[in-house]
Amino acid sequence: MKIIVCIKQVPDTTEVKINKETNTLIREGVASVINPFDLYAIEEGLRLREAHGGTVTVLSMGPMQVIDSLREALSMGADEAVLLSDRAFAGADTLATAYTLSKGIEKIGSYDLIICGKQAIDGDTAQVGPELAEMLEIPHVTYVRRIHEIAGGQITVERMTEEGSEKIRFPLPGLITVVKEINEPRLPSIKGKMRAKKAEIPVWSAGDLGTDPEKTGLKGSPTWVTKVFTPEQKGGGEIFEGEVGEQVAKLVRMLRETKIV
């Protein structure tokens, strides 16, 4: 099986702090990490390779520093990594990102399964996976929490829904996006780290991919951000005083006012 895992580098939220005066994120000096959902995607790729044979290729689009995240994926056990990096790709929205990734995947060549994370934690859009599948004209299923079976050129997966889940079968090649429940990502091994350090990671530019300049980066992005602002922060609320009995009585009185109780 030939598996491609798409990963994005994002700022590490455990380190993100809020500037109390301006109510904005302080991201200066904040480390970058692999998008948490993408770790599950990598792990699932590795498990499928262990069960069915084949290779796992990790793919990312972003600035040169993303090489570090790709090395981390290699140290977890991925076979190959590719970075798509070019000034022309900057400022891409999900459509332009999906287009660029699709050109990268075409250049990689054949594949059976593409795995993406459920969403990236910086933009939270969850759109790149389905858009990418559509551009490659392959079927996709989102929010996969379990792969039941791969057999006869078909994959059977379980999609998480609001009420429970759905079991869906579809033909390969295809794309899935995965949620946290699907597995427990492994840590990089020492051997993996050594291998990753030495690995050659090709960096493909717009020229290498033959991307249409009208479809990449800011230019290829139909959506524009026109304004960014901080939401009104709630001031600290009211803490009920007194004994437990008094506290809950106050709370219930308040709930009654809102007609909940």
Added chain:
Amino acid sequence: MSIRVIEDKCIGCRLCVKVCPLGAITVVDKKARIDLDKCDLCGACVTACEKFQAIEIIREKEAAGDLDSYQGVWVFAEQKEGMVAGVTLELLGEGRKLADQLGTTLSTVLLGSGMDQAAQELIAHGADRVYLADSPQLADFLEDPYAEVLTELCREHKPAILLMGATTIGRSLAPKLAARLRTGLTADCTGLAIDGETKNLLQTRPAFGGNLMATIICPNHRPQMATVRPRVFPPAKRDENRTGEVVRLDYSARQLLQRAELLEVLKEAGTTINLAEANIIVAGGRGLCDQKNFALIQELADLLGGAVGASRAVVDAGWIPYAHQVGQTGKTVCPKIYIACGIHGAVQHLVGMQSSELIIAINKNPEAPIFKVADYGIVGDVLEVIPALIKEIKKARGEA
């Protein structure tokens, strides 16, 4: 397309440095300098520099297609087992306002099997027209056939705006459709408005985990597509006397593309896990000390008719399934009331629930960050407070 600092106007005040979410701006010799490798042209600095107008994003004028031929506001009507989703009624309310403002019509697209009654309901809730694709092939949602029907309809009738719920279905179907129509899509919006001048749809959504809000437009492509977070807008009022047109589309004789097959629908038994649609969520964290105490959360939720949420710590400990996890790697929720019991309030949890209308926190540590976002707080032991609360609620209702 690029961004630049107009050096004559820049006074090196650092306002832009403070707002840049990517840490891409530094001030050198009293002039802002933008690191283009870090910048993703989000425009936060342009907004911050309103006073000096020293930063501009340069966009080449794009040959906008024939945008005027796109008219009307559309809402995709989501249904499961014939029941129209709550978010659809919310979108009808909001869509009605947008349509009235634009002086245009509000249409819905309804796909399913045996949906006549549902179509009338959509009209009663504000739709002027319902495109109804009724066929056994379309009874259950699957990406391929649904996208095919919607693509054809959009190409033929050219809506200016297309809204869907930010649900499991909407967030899978919308991007597939957007890619096919090669148009923009804004995810999980919490605010919609029309720009008075340009008539563009202003789509506002939380970004960077809800710590920033971004307003997004799609000026040169149509339809302008957005998925909208459930429970943000009130549902449209029902008016039995409203009239509208049902346009029937016949797909019964046609083979629609269908690569995937739905084998089984599994419903989680007992507990309500539809956190996105819940009015009240009672959520428990590690402060409950033991899995068996988690039953208290369920009891309180049942009493209030709410759903059960959880922090990642207790999901990881195996006290409750992942479907209940709220936060960055779980679900984003915005119920009317969120009751956090023994939850510390780590930033990854807060991003998933801080937009709830009313937040109540119960925690024994007065310094816990959950109190910073809470409207009401009780500092105390959850194992004492929750049973007391349950008793008090029953008393108030005259049940005990």
